[in-house]
Structures are given as structure tokens and as C-alpha cells.
Amino acid sequence: MADQHYLALYRKYRPRTFEDVRGREVIVRTLKNQIISGRIAHSYLFCGTRGTGKTTIAKIFAKAVNCENPQDGSPCCECPSCRAIGADASLNVVEMDAASNNGVDDIRNIIDQVAYSPTQGKYRVYIIDEVHMLSTAAFNALLKTLEEPPSYAIFILATTEPNKLPITILSRCQRYDYGRLSTETIEGRLREVSDAEELRVEDKALRYIAGAADGSMRDGLSLLDQCNAFNYGNEILTYEKTLEILGAVDTRVFSKLYNYIHEGNTADALKVLEDVLMQGREMMQFVADFLWYLRNLMLLCASESTKDSLDISADNLAQMIEDARKSELSEIMREIRIFSALVEQIRYSASRRILTEMAIIRAARGRMGGADTGAEDQLDTLRNRIRELEQRLLDDEKKIAERPSGNGWGAGSDPGQASGAGRQEAAAVGQPAQAKPAVKKQYPKAVPEDVADIVRNWTKYISQLPSGMTRVSLLGAKHSVGDHGQLVIVFSNYVTADHFIHDEGYRNRLRYFLRQCSGKDVEIEYKALDKGQKFTDNYVDLSDIVKMKIEEE
Numbered sequence: 001m002a003d004q005h006y007l008a009l010y011r012k013y014r015p016r017t018f019e020d021v022r023g024r025e026v027i028v029r030t031l032k033n034q035i036i037s038g039r040i041a042h043s044y045l046f047c048g049t050r051g052t053g054k055t056t057i058a059k060i061f062a063k064a065v066n067c068e069n070p071q072d073g074s075p076c077c078e079c080p081s082c083r084a085i086g087a088d089a090s091l092n093v094v095e096m097d098a099a100s101n102n103g104v105d106d107i108r109n110i111i112d113q114v115a116y117s118p119t120q121g122k123y124r125v126y127i128i129d130e131v132h133m134l135s136t137a138a139f140n141a142l143l144k145t146l147e148e149p150p151s152y153a154i155f156i157l158a159t160t161e162p163n164k165l166p167i168t169i170l171s172r173c174q175r176y177d178y179g180r181l182s183t184e185t186i187e188g189r190l191r192e193v194s195d196a197e198e199l200r201v202e203d204k205a206l207r208y209i210a211g212a213a214d215g216s217m218r219d220g221l222s223l224l225d226q227c228n229a230f231n232y233g234n235e236i237l238t239y240e241k242t243l244e245i246l247g248a249v250d251t252r253v254f255s256k257l258y259n260y261i262h263e264g265n266t267a268d269a270l271k272v273l274e275d276v277l278m279q280g281r282e283m284m285q286f287v288a289d290f291l292w293y294l295r296n297l298m299l300l301c302a303s304e305s306t307k308d309s310l311d312i313s314a315d316n317l318a319q320m321i322e323d324a325r326k327s328e329l330s331e332i333m334r335e336i337r338i339f340s341a342l343v344e345q346i347r348y349s350a351s352r353r354i355l356t357e358m359a360i361i362r363a364a365r366g367r368m369g370g371a372d373t374g375a376e377d378q379l380d381t382l383r384n385r386i387r388e389l390e391q392r393l394l395d396d397e398k399k400i401a402e403r404p405s406g407n408g409w410g411a412g413s414d415p416g417q418a419s420g421a422g423r424q425e426a427a428a429v430g431q432p433a434q435a436k437p438a439v440k441k442q443y444p445k446a447v448p449e450d451v452a453d454i455v456r457n458w459t460k461y462i463s464q465l466p467s468g469m470t471r472v473s474l475l476g477a478k479h480s481v482g483d484h485g486q487l488v489i490v491f492s493n494y495v496t497a498d499h500f501i502h503d504e505g506y507r508n509r510l511r512y513f514l515r516q517c518s519g520k521d522v523e524i525e526y527k528a529l530d531k532g533q534k535f536t537d538n539y540v541d542l543s544d545i546v547k548m549k550i551e552e553e
């Protein structure tokens with residue numbers, strides 16, 4: 001399944017000249033003009049979300065300033081200098097990822113080199129990615145060099161979070177903001193790439209992928225890659241197929257569900273859920289997406305002028321405005337409360353479907369009150385009834401969790417199946433401990449608290465990421481724990497795991513992001529399942545263990 005030689009589309013089609021860059025006209029023209037006129041600055045700051053072209057343009061710029069035959073400010077890509085830089089083999093371009101090298105020594109290594117002028121070419125270009133992650137001491141060391149750079153040195157600092165940079169650094173740099181790319185720009189590029197690869201893709205499918213990329217060209221190309229890998233051998237990548245592969249649901253389905261709830265039509269609302277499940281969609285993703293739909297509806301209901309800031313296709317927008325016009329803001333907010341509570345509830349629940357059905361019924365019944373006398377009484381009765389049901393469900397789940405079954409993590413029947421730390425724990429306890437309740441002894445130390453904490457809050461954390469490839473794949477990933485207590489993230493296939501397994505920057509950003517969310521630094525390992533391999537056959541399922549711990553508490 002995993003092809004070692006396969007080059008991801010976003011790498012293969014990374015622009016090599018300014019002419020290949022899409023959607024960055026102003027930045028490109030400004031930089032080209034500087035090259036043509038010879039008025040090149042010594043320090044640049046490129047700000048913007050990931051996958052929007054910062055390092056790509058930095059590299060083209062590095063080529064252009066050193067090119068022997070620049071064409072209208074663009075690199076020729078043929079001279080020895082262009083070729084060396086293109087092959088990452090030039091001493092004139094020094095790249096550093098501050099996410100992994102953020103200490104003062106890392107910066108010193110770079111600064112020490114600055115003293116030597118380039119032996120070939122005119123400029124030595126230093127590209128520092130995620131520069132906001134440098135330590136204070138490292139910033140101070142860098143600042144000294146930025147204050148008096150040698151004539152041949154150019155610094156290009158790239159960051160997703162310019163607000164974290166010291167003002168002293170900001171004031172030294174020419175700043176360029178890389179906003180999210182428009183859906184049209186991404187769609188256009190996806191069309192070019194599909195044509196070049198001779199992939200047959202429906203326009204509507206490309207538009208959906210471009211929208212899901214949420215302004216990141218890299219995510220757009222990765223999603224196209226993902227769809228294409230799953231569609232292998234099929235004639236044409238259709239819109240329906242794309243939704244299926246990405247585990248997504250057409251916005252029209254959300255509108256349908258919302259309208260049935262709005263009419264208090266419980267039966268048809270539940271039917272929508274059933275259809276979605278029949279198509280094999282992931283429940284977690286479905287509920288999270290429906291919540292996002294409600295959020296957009298809420299904004300439209302509060303003020304239709306928000307429509308310009310919502311990245312929704314014209315067709316869907318018209319339908320949503322119609323939905324919003326017949327709704328009360330308080331009603332939508334009530335539903336948001338119901339479904340956001342649901343997202344938390346179903347994360348570790350084995351009864352996802354029942355809980356989701358309950359939420360739909362609760363939302364739809366809430367609409368039936370109105371003119372009926374005693375509607376509030378009915379509602380209260382209903383609420384009590386639901387509370388009873390919920391309690392019974394929880395009790396049932398607890399019973400299931402406590403049952404000593406042989407499902408790999410069950411109560412102490414085979415301690416050898418636990419992770420390494422669990423094995424040690426069991427060995428240390430020894431024979432006489434058998435009389436103790438086994439559940440407690442086997443796991444608490446096997447799962448380091450920090451890892452468990454992150455898994456417990458996984459959905460909450462990951463939902464804060466912008467929508468797109470990363471969020472979708474991380475929400476769908478499974479969790480396990482490794483021999484040294486590291487968090488193991490397991491993806492269902494190699495295409496989804498590609499970024500994380502091969503891109504150190506990607507890994508560092510996730511680790512940093514989780515550190516920001518949880519306040520804890522956790523070592524992470526990335527794995528992908530082979531075709532036909534089952535997660536539970538090969539890994540200890542951390543979600544189960546975490547759930548069990550919650551219930552014990």
C-alpha cells in the first residue's frame with residue numbers, strides 16, 4: 001500500500017518560479033521589483049497560516065537573488081546556482097525550523113556562518129521557519145545580527161504567529177502578510193495539477209476539495225492526493241465519491257436535518273441520521289460538521305452581513321439564508337448547546353448512535369412546545385426521562401467496561417497484553433496481589449497522566465485547528481501508548497499519515513499546538529495501519545483505557 005517512491009502532489013507541484021505561484025500577485029510583484037531594481041532588504045518577515053506559500057516564495061526569492069540570468073526578476077532555474085538551490089544543495093541557502101531548533105546555540109550556529117561571505121553567488125539567504133518559537137536568548141542573538149547584517153546576508157523569517165514576535169524583531173523586518181488563499185485560487189491550481197497528472201476529476205469535486213482546504217494550498221493538494229489514492233482504478237473522481245472518501249456530508253443533508261428538527265419532525269430527522277450511517281460516515285465527524293453548520297446558521301441569523309465572511313458556496317449560502325430567515329436566534333443557540341455537549345459525550349462512548357438520536361429528539365421535541373398548554377410541564381417530564389435514560393446508559397457502559405472479557409485490555413486476565421509499563425507494574429505487584437480488583441492495578445501507571453489527559457481532550461483540542469486535511473485526519477486517528485509511555489497516533493492508512501511520518505515541521509507544529517492546548521509536552525509517535533490490518537489487533541486502545549479511568553473516578 002505504501003509506495004516509498006511516490007512523491008506527494010504538494011511536493012511535486014511546489015512552484016519553482018514566481019510565475020508558478022498562484023494568488024500572491026502583490027507580494028510577488030513587490031519582490032520582483034526589488035530584484036530588478038537591486039533594492040533588496042536584509043530582513044523580511046512572512047506571516048500567515050500554514051500552507052499558504054511562505055517558504056515556497058522564500059526559496060524562489062533565494063534563487064532569484066543568486067541567479068546568473070534572472071528573467072524579469074524571476075530565477076532562470078537553469079544556471080548552476082538555480083540548480084544547486086533547487087536541489088537543496090547550495091551553501092547559499094540555509095534553512096532552519098525554529099520549532100525544533102529554538103535554542104540560542106542553534107541560532108549561534110547560523111550566526112557564526114554569517115561572518116563568511118559566500119564563495120559563489122551574491123547572497124546567502126537564511127530562512128527561519130516558525131521563528132516565533134525561538135527562545136528569548138535566541139531572539140536576542142538574532143537581533144544583534146539583524147541590526148548590522150553583512151551586505152551579502154538576507155534573513156527571511158516565516159511565522160504563523162507574528163504577535164508572538166518581539167517588537168525589536170518586527171521593527172527590523174519588511175513584513176508581508178500571506179492571507180488564506182481564496183477557494184477559486186486553490187480550485188484553479190487543483191485543476192492545473194489534475195490536468196498535468198491526467199486525473200479525471202469533476203469540477204464540483206475540485207470545488208469541494210478547494211473549500212475543505214480552507215485557504216491552504218498545501219492542504220488542497222494533500223486532499224486531492226488522498227481522494228486520488230482511494231479512487232485508484234476508478235474512471236472519474238466524482239463529487240459523491242469525494243465526500244465519501246473525506247468522510248464528509250453534503251451541506252444539503254445538514255439543511256435537511258436542521259429543517260426536520262425545526263419542524264419538530266422527529267421521525268424524518270432520525271431517518272436522515274440513519275441514511276448518513278448507512279453510507280458509512282463517521283459519526284464523530286458528522287456531529288462536528290453539523291455543529292459547524294449550526295454555527296454558520298447562527299451567524300447568518302444574527303446578521304446577514306456575515307455572509308461575506310462565511311466560506312460557503314453560493315448555492316449552499318442561498319439555502320442557509322433561507323433556513324436562517326425562518327429561525328429564531330435563541331432556537332439555534334439552544335441546538336448548538338445540545339450538539340456541542342453531544343460532541344464531548346460521544347468521544348469516549350460506545351453508544352454514539354443512541355446518544356446522537358437522543359440529542360436529535362431533544363432538539364426536535366423542544367420545537368414542539370409552542371401553543372400547547374402545559375408545554376413546559378411536558379418538557380420537564382421529557383428532560384427527566386432523558387436524564388433517566390442517560391443514567392441507565394452510563395450504568396450499562398460501566399458494566400460493560402467492568403466485565404472481565406478478553407478484548408485486549410479487559411480486567412487483568414492477561415497482563416502481558418498491556419503496554420510495557422503495564423507489564424512492569426503487573427510484575428512488581430506479583431502473585432499475592434491477585435485478590436485485589438484487577439482493573440485498578442493494571443492500568444493507572446501504564447498510561448502517563450499527561451498522555452491520558454491529551455487523549456481525553458483530543459476532540460476539544462483538535463477541533464480548534466482550522467478545518468481541512470489535518471483536522472479531519474487527526475479527528476479520525478486512534479490513540480495508543482508506546483513502550484516509553486509516548487503517545488502513539490495511528491492513522492488508518494499511509495496517505496493520511498504521510499505528512500506526519502515524513503514532515504518534521506508538521507510533527508513539530510502538532511506537538512507545539514498540543515503543548516499550547518494542554519500545557520504539557522508529550523512525545524508523539526506516528527503510525528499507519530497496513531491494508532487489512534485492524535487497530536485493536538495491533539495496538540492497545542488508549543481511548544478505552546481513558547474512558548475506563550473516567551468512570552472509575
Ligand SMILES: [Zn+2]
Binds near residue numbers: 066079
Ligand atoms: Zn538562474
